[in-house]
Amino acid sequence: MKDTDHGPQSRDAFEARLRAIGAERYHDRHPFHARLHGGHCTPDEVRAWVINRWMYQSRIPMKDAAFMSRVEDPDLRRAWRKRIEDHDGGATEGGGLRRWLALARAVGLDPDYVASGAGIMPATRFAVDAYVRFVRDMPLLDAVAASLTELFAPKIHAERIEGLLAHYDFADETSLAYFRKRLTEAPEDVAFGLNHVLTHADTREKQDAAAAALIFKTDVLWAQLDALWHGYVEGNIPPGAWQPGQGMA
Numbered sequence: 001m002k003d004t005d006h007g008p009q010s011r012d013a014f015e016a017r018l019r020a021i022g023a024e025r026y027h028d029r030h031p032f033h034a035r036l037h038g039g040h041c042t043p044d045e046v047r048a049w050v051i052n053r054w055m056y057q058s059r060i061p062m063k064d065a066a067f068m069s070r071v072e073d074p075d076l077r078r079a080w081r082k083r084i085e086d087h088d089g090g091a092t093e094g095g096g097l098r099r100w101l102a103l104a105r106a107v108g109l110d111p112d113y114v115a116s117g118a119g120i121m122p123a124t125r126f127a128v129d130a131y132v133r134f135v136r137d138m139p140l141l142d143a144v145a146a147s148l149t150e151l152f153a154p155k156i157h158a159e160r161i162e163g164l165l166a167h168y169d170f171a172d173e174t175s176l177a178y179f180r181k182r183l184t185e186a187p188e189d190v191a192f193g194l195n196h197v198l199t200h201a202d203t204r205e206k207q208d209a210a211a212a213a214l215i216f217k218t219d220v221l222w223a224q225l226d227a228l229w230h231g232y233v234e235g236n237i238p239p240g241a242w243q244p245g246q247g248m249a
């Protein structure tokens, strides 16, 4: 079927459009990731990344709770609640958040310092807060579409495991357990999310809005790494942000 200016794109064409957004804009293309995965980050650059990315990790289950609070369909809530469980886990074993703090410990940081959120850069806060607000305020379909950056995450997680194991002494199966677990968690989430968006974006307007949501989300991720580079690679640490030596175990 030929796409027209007004009718919806075919399912395949719309999926290809979403995937092209990732190919062009996902943060696997950011120079900070090449530096991190290639073994060129200093220990303090790795620590700054672990501290700042805590902001993202800690807000993911909050944005998923904000999402679920708006969903009237029990089937959609049932499918979505796994995401919160993946990150929070049970009281005894914990989940992704506890695995992130194991990474913090492995790079020499005090996990309580990291979990306190002290030292996070303002730009990181602004970017992540914008994502939580987007999911809270925008149409549910756009909120699901924004989560579809996870289509592209397994590749970057696999590259990260390989690169960190090859180049950094702190890297082992315990410190990298967060990423290893995401390799199986993310594909399940995204298979559901992608099918949901392809099925429910049944007008050109909804497809355009979903594509715009995915672009917004790539910006949320990219902006965090721009801030990290400016602060810790180029040495322009913002007032109040983590200074090397603080928060060590």
Ligand SMILES: O=C(O)c1cc(C(=O)O)c2c(n1)C(=O)C(=O)c1cc(C(=O)O)[nH]c1-2
Pocket: 060, 146, 147, 148, 149, 150, 152, 153, 156, 157, 182, 221
């Ligand atoms: O390491 C990464 O590059 C990366 C990216 C993303 C993403 O694409 O948003 C997520 C994650 N990791 C991740 O671990 C995760 O749990 C996650 C949840 C979500 C989301 O939007 O719901 N994205 C991501």
